[in-house]
Amino acid sequence: MEAAPAFEVVDLVVRYGKVTAVAGVSVDSPPGRITALLGPNGAGKSSLLGVLSTASRPDAGRVRIFGHDVDAAPMAARRRLGLVFQERTLDKELSVERNLWFHARLFGMTRSDARSRIALLLGLFDLADRRRQPVEQLSGGLSRRLEIARALLHRPGLIILDEPTNGLDPSARSTVWTDLLRLRTELGVTVLYSTHYMDEAEYADEIVILQQGSVVRRGSPEELKDGLDSSRILVSCADPADHGTAEQQLRAAGFSTLSEAGGLAVHCAEPETRIAEVVRVLDVPGLTVSVRHPSLNDVYLAAAGQESASPR
Structure with missing residues (x-):
């Protein structure tokens, strides 16, 4: 039989009074994927995670x-979940190990199972030598590692952060x-994690971009970037006054140009194959020519301009 999705959200709506925080979102993931x-x-984002958790x-x-x-079955769902909240939720007065034992009791783990699982996770997260250290003495990065270890203690199939x-x-990030x-x-x-850092979104197998409670982009980082027609050749002159001359020469040769920070952009598919052609038509001193492909930030800015959801 085909395995059930790790999580499946269908037409989700979340409201706070008259405010709709999540407006008909549908998203899912097979087991083993990072979203x-x-x-x-x-x-x-947080409203969606609140329901999932x-x-x-x-x-x-x-x-x-x-x-x-x-x-309908929140306890059964919760046993398959590991949760790491944005706010710190460790007991600072307890030791690293006692925080884990407290979590094990909450999930009804046997003493022998908890002992072996705690030893495994302390080793996996390089916390074994700090097992008796109070949490209040840990750095922010070590505290976060402990929270992740705690979330994994009861063997969840899905961890939400x-x-x-x-x-x-x-460094801690x-x-x-x-x-x-x-x-x-x-x-x-x-x-499954939420973030506002572009570099952190790159770690995912799939990215779901939300705007005003709706999905406006969805796909792998590569798919999202490939979906933008914004690969370009960047032309910069040592003397900014020469940009006008460069633009005239490029347009006379049939290239379409746009002004961009620091120079001119020549948008074209597969710019690597046309960069020599661009250089040949330019007769301007002190040229710098480079190629730029769409970044995830370009994807995000394009998505921010959408007013309606358009799941892929």
Whole structure:
């Protein structure tokens, strides 16, 4: 039999009074995939995760975790979930190990199972030598690693993280992402996370971009970037006064140009094959010519201009 999706959201609607935070969103993932929710504050990311995590109920639509409906069977769904919230939720006065034991009791794990699982995760996240250290003495990055370890303690198939690196320095952010990528490769865990960092969205197998509660883009990073017709050759002159001359020469040769920060952009498919042609028609001193392909930031800016949802 085909495995149930790790999560499945169908026509989800979430309202707060007269405000619709999530407006008919549908999204899903097979087991073992990493999915990023990308969007500005107020786009509906946290509201969507709130329903998926069983913390809140939908106003309409259906949400399932490994086939368990979060509304009809919240406890069954919750046992398949590991949660890492944006706000820190560890008990700072307890040790690293005691925080994990407390979580194990909440999920009814046997003492022998909890002991072996705690030892495994402390080793996996390089926390074994800190097991008796109070959480209040940990750095932000180590605290986040402990929260991820705690979320995995009861063997969930899906881990949900809301802005997992919020407030961390670049080094700690990099370490957290090393840990998260290992979850799929070493433990087979499905990962769903929200972020507003473009570089963090690049880690995902699939990106879902939300705007005003609706899905406006969905696909792999490569698919989303390939969907933009914005590959270009960038032409920059040492003397900005020469840009006008360069533009005249390019247009006389049949190229369409647009002004861009620092120079001129010649938009064309496969710009690498035409860069020599562009250089040949230019007779301007101090030229710099380079190729630029669409970035995820370009995708995001294009999506921000959409007023209606258009799931792919």
